[in-house]
Amino acid sequence: MPSLLTEVEKNNLTPLLEDLFDTFARDIIVHKEPKKIVINSSTNSLAGYDDSSNENNFTYIPENKTFKAKVKYENAQDIEASKTLEGFPNLLNQGLVKIKVRKDAKDYISDGKVERIEIDGKSFNLVTDSAVKKFFNVTFYVYFLKETK
Secondary structure (H helix, E strand, O other), X not given: OOOOOOXXXXXXXXXXXXXXXXXXXXXXXXXXEEEEEEOOOOOOOOOOOOOOOOOOOEEEEEEEEEEEEEEEEOOOOEEEEEEOOOOOEEEEEOOOEEEEEOHHHHHHHHOOOEXXXXXXXXXXXXXXXXXXXXXXXXXXXXXXXEEOO
């Protein structure tokens, strides 16, 4: 099937699509499950005796990374909060957030457990896996998120 654009035209549009992403992208922080580091593996306590006075032999190291993403606040999902007096459902607009990221962010999100993603000072949970979106010679990855309360 013939294309409306030649390969040369597609190659010329690729930097423009990258510039468009860079222009509207903002920082998101992907928080992963913290790493548990053992400080001292030898303990002096005896099993069954009060060892609540022992100090913790491990510490948690937070793991997060900042990426650029295009963020779009969606208003496409309604949830039923309660019934009204007339018996009709009272729908509250919950909404979703759609983020579009590059491959480095997708690889980081896919590798390990993501606890939350921070956008504009608010925390969000992943709702979907990544969806691949290709535009000529540029590939982005789309996720939908839901705000945590």
